[in-house]
Amino acid sequence: MEVADIFHRHGAAWRAAHAGHLSLGQLKVMAAIETCRTAALGGHVEACEDCGHSRIAYNSCRNRHCPRCQGAAAREWLAARQADLLPVGYFHVVFTLPAEIAAIAYPNKAVIYDLLFRAASEALLTIAADPKHLGARIGITAVLHTWGSAMTHHPHVHMIVPGGGIALDGERWVSCRPGFLLPVRVLSKLFRRLLLAKLTEAHAAGQLQFFGDHAGLSEPRAFAKFLAPL
Ligand SMILES: [Zn+2]
Ligand SMILES: [Zn+2]
Structure with missing residues (x-):
């Protein structure tokens, strides 16, 4: 079927x-x-x-x-990504929009999905580059999913990350510890902080639209209060 x-x-x-x-x-x-x-x-x-x-x-x-039309395109994309793979282990990292943000993302798809990608990639690149953690420049393949497996609106990005990166001086490959890329708690804290900062900026720039139950959020103080518990 x-x-x-x-x-x-x-x-x-x-x-x-x-x-x-x-x-x-x-x-x-x-x-x-x-x-x-x-x-x-x-x-x-x-x-x-x-x-x-x-x-x-x-x-x-x-x-x-x-x-029916995209099956061939998907196979070509997969083959091209497989050709990019390095001979190292890979990690799967998922960043999810908090449910409250998903609710306002529906009428703001282009702006908020873009923020989701940028907050997620900045969080990963920043923590990976930190000498306290990996201390390397990593690469990322990221894919947006807007629906969860329960078929509800549940925007998240899947990221496929090699288990290491190029040293900050560009001279050598730095491998992560076996089975451990980066601390999840540190990543998710920075992701939240970046996401909320970018949402506040987008709001100030008048890029977000609000409807129905959320109409009051167009007022800056109401929006700040809405973000505060997140
Ligand atoms: Zn078709
Ligand atoms: Zn998914």
Whole structure:
């Protein structure tokens, strides 16, 4: 079964039940996935010049969210990342937006997802460069997930980090201790601090929008109070 099959069967009813809560972008993605490689997008005839055999092929939607269209792109991405791998062990680090911030991220996706990436990467790079810890410049591959396994809005970044980095003088490779990259508590403390500072900056620059229950947060003091317990 594919996502398109689920949309064909339940899409219309789901859209009716959530009318008014779906963005134009979301509706466009659903329409693209539902019509991908069906007669709705038109088609073309592919014919073999040698044997004369022909068949009708329906056009693809090419939407970046369509699993049918993106399968090949995902395989190419994976192969290219595998080619980047160093002959060392790798660590998996996850940074998650606190639930309170996830709630205001929904109408501020571009700004807050960008802050999430920057706070997470700055935290990792800073602690790794600290001579008290690794004392090296590390590399990171980061991927954003906006949904958790329970299919709720749960933005987090997965980071794949090699178990070592280049010494700050650029002269040699510094390996981490076996099985231990960086102290998680130190990382998460710095991540929170950076994230909250960046949110405050974005708020001051007028980059955040608030709706519904959160409308009052456009006032700077209310926003500071909202962030204070985090
Ligand atoms: Zn498609
Ligand atoms: Zn994930």
